Amino acid sequence: MKSLKLLTLVMGLSSIGIAQAGESAVKWQDFDNYRDVSAANQSPTSFEKQITINFEKHFAKLAEKLPSGYKLNVEVADLDLAGAIEFSGAKKIRVIQPFHYPQIKLSYTVTNPQGEVVNHATEVLLKDRGYLDKIKRSTSRSFYYEKRLVTDWFHSKVLSNIS
Numbered sequence: 320m321k322s323l324k325l326l327t328l329v330m331g332l333s334s335i336g337i338a339q340a341g342e343s344a345v346k347w348q349d350f351d352n353y354r355d356v357s358a359a360n361q362s363p364t365s366f367e368k369q370i371t372i373n374f375e376k377h378f379a380k381l382a383e384k385l386p387s388g389y390k391l392n393v394e395v396a397d398l399d400l401a402g403a404i405e406f407s408g409a410k411k412i413r414v415i416q417p418f419h420y421p422q423i424k425l426s427y428t429v430t431n432p433q434g435e436v437v438n439h440a441t442e443v444l445l446k447d448r449g450y451l452d453k454i455k456r457s458t459s460r461s462f463y464y465e466k467r468l469v470t471d472w473f474h475s476k477v478l479s480n481i482s
Contacts, residue, residue, distance in 0.1 A: 341385025343378040346394040347371060354399035354422070359413045369461065370398070377466050381473045385481065388432025396442065397424035401450060401464040415451070421464045422446040429477060438480045445472050 350356055350367045358366030374395070382391045399422040402415040423445045429438040450464045460466065 340383035340387065341389035341391060343375075343382035343391040343393065345371070345375045345378050346392075348394070348396055352397075354397055355403065355419075356398055356400060357404045357413075359404055359411045373461050373466075374469070377462075377469060381470065381477075384473075384478055385429070386431075389437075389481065390430045391477065392428045392430070394426045395423065396426065397422070398465075399423070400462070415464075417448075417451050420446060420448045420450050421468050423465060423468060427477070429481065438477060440476070443472070443476075445469065447471075 350363070350370075356367065356370060357363075361369075378391065378393055382389075385391060400413070401419060401421040402413045403419045404411050405414045406412075425443050425445070426441040427439060427443065428436050431437050445468050447464065447468050450468070453467075455463065
């Protein structure tokens, strides 16, 4: 019985955190028109699904930092992943080099609980030419450099402009 009460308390407290968070929605354009979303070792369809899942989760995590009722709407117009696909023997691999830096072109709006736009921009080009010069805090995260680029943008241009 004690465990059930503790579980109920924990679930109640965790739902409070969720209720106070903002939301996000991500719209993707045609992957065939993106600059570089090539898969090294999987089918293009499954790699595109991996990209959308990873980035949508990342945008959702960032949007949790917005005030309750706020919504971040993002449209990804272009994506150029860090590195480039090269052949290593008979296998394709993504090689990370300084001159193949990550770039993302997007448009976004942030709306308040009343649906009013409180922040927006069109054709924002995010890029990090010095992406390899920064300390990498993780070696296993998918799309690490691109997610760091999005996180930096979110904190400097989105979160900082919400009053």
